Amino acid sequence: MNRLTKQQEEKIQDLLSQMTLDEKIGQLNQESVSIVGGFDVPFEELIEMMTDGRISQEEFEKIMSTAEQDYHEDDIRAGRVSSLMIQDPEKVNELQKIAVEESRLGIPLIFGLDVIHGFRSVYPIAIAEAGSFDTELFEKTARMAAKESRGHGVAWHFAPMIDVARDARWGRVSEGPGEDPHLVSEFARAKVRGLQNDHSSPGNYVAACLKHYVAYGACESGRDYNTTSMAPYMLYNTYLPPFKAAVEEGAQTVMASFNDLNGVPCTVNPFTLRKILKETYHLPGFVVSDANAIRECVTHGIASDEKDAGIQAVNAGLDMDMGTGIYRDHLKEAVEEGKVSMDVIDEAVERVLRVKMWLGLFDHPYVPEEVIGTYEELPAEHVALARKAAEESIVLLKNENELLPIDPKKKVSVVGELADKREEVVGAWSISWKEKDCVSVLDGMKERFENLEYFPCGGPSTEINEEEIEKAAKYGDVIIAVVGELVSMSGEASSRADITLPDCQREMLKKLLETGKPVVAVLMNGRPLALEWEAEHVPAIVEAWHLGIQMGNAVASVLSGDVNPSGHLASSFPVVTGQCPIYYNHPNTGRPGGKSKFTSRYLDAPYDSLYPFGYGLSYTAFSFEDLAVEEREDSLAVSVSVKNTGSRKGTEIVQLYMRDVTASIVRPVKELKDFCRVELEPGEERKVEFILPKQKMGFYNNEGEYCLENGEFKIYVGGNARECMESTVNLSF
């Protein structure tokens, strides 16, 4: 799938031999579409005005919509631009025509974009979709996004985001697949397959861009862009595995992350970029910086000026500059001064040309005219897939006295402003969606429930309306309270120091509960929340995240019982924010948290999470019996009997964990090693078997060596990280 043909390889070498230094540097430059006017203040000032609230987001966007933009046509014609971020197919073809037909060598542009969880058919944010534990789904949704974006000229996704994240204060938890390296790795593999592997037509695949490399999710105190530092064994066992897995799967490109890692920003880090990513993992394509990140190396204090930052970056293995123009402006001089060798430049250029060749851009540089506009109406199968993804991502957290599901004939009051906001279903990093395609929770509920009234009553940033609450209680037999975070409260640059529900949302829940009517909380949020109060007082809680264009129909399907929820958590939920970072796969310590004082615990908060990794309820129930572990030559055969002990069909997510009890460095108390979705009819029992290769039971030490050490291992199987059956084996490798 990754191999170029002999002819393609020869064409690359032939191009390299013809290229001037200027043209070579041009291939390492991604230009931003600059805003050059149409308003009477400098663009930077406009940004400041929006940031400090002098103008609203809407006013800003209105100004932007009429602003004049510089697409760098002359630079493209001169061969000084390699890539741009644009999603309008006509504009893509216009600029591509200049590159292909007017530049000296006709090297095509590569258009990239943040397509994190869907292009036009937006599906659940990654923290949600990962909770389906459905690798086939991960792949299908990625393939759908690839087709839709390539149909708009976007052949490069800055995705999948595969940062392991353990601190829900970080806003970008929403963008990644959670806290577990194995689940994140399987998510990464599936996304790469979905994005890259359908070569049945040039319009069906794109280049993946694994991000953010590396350990960005470990930003201290969950504060975005903050420093990261860790022992090598932590880097090797927790943060690198998803990137290793995805490069093994054939990922073409990688984006270096903003953070400094152990004192060296990842943008200029030869150890992570060259030694690990290129020389050990053998990345076939190129590395791009994050936006403005080369310039920020001056701010980091690792470079004396922009030219120094550019020299350090390209020498460290950072091939393409996203948006600063530093490579464009300084690399030629750096080469002439001998500070950057031609070998470094040629290697970077070759990597970029290989990806463009692999994408077929030399043969198919344009969006075919007949393709343009085909997604004005979303294909029915795309909408259906978005709905399936949304339904499988919903997690039932609490269901006291089986309050759920609700008979669609019952009188239902839907409460909360979030319910009626179509723009709030798409989640962070959705760029190419249309409101007309979005189904709000209220839209979906109205469709499914015959006797329904809507009472706004308040939202994440508006005070509650007690009169409305009274009306809601008067009308409905049951109240569906849609509460949570605005999309703007998670994603990039959206860390929160307190991850409880916004106060006004909890106040609204309290008032609703005081009416005496049963209340179901439907959460719309982009991160795990600290739900201590809600878990104690609200009888039913459904985690609905930001599920994309079909959110409303998915929520209605689950609340009505048409769909039995099967989602499980890809990230632990804390009791209180102060527990962050909190995750299941932690070392035991010498004093594991317990009842006695002198153990690893808090005076004022519980030791354990509220809801653990892998947790999720169902409208039915499952039992696990007969765990058996059989040692084979190269693997363990682990089997368990899973039974649906309830009265309706349901899907359980069976999880296999292990623990290396004694090793040369401390190991986590549990490590996820495999999982599968099992659908069972009422009363049905099935034997589920995992084959765990012994080779996968090891770990990296602080020297980066992979170790398989003899000794005792625990094997766990269950429906979440906390409640498992346990077995013990002694292994000699």
Ligand code: GLC
């Ligand atoms: C942003 C993000 C990165 C994104 C890039 C381009 O700052 O960190 O995830 O791909 O810029 O938009």
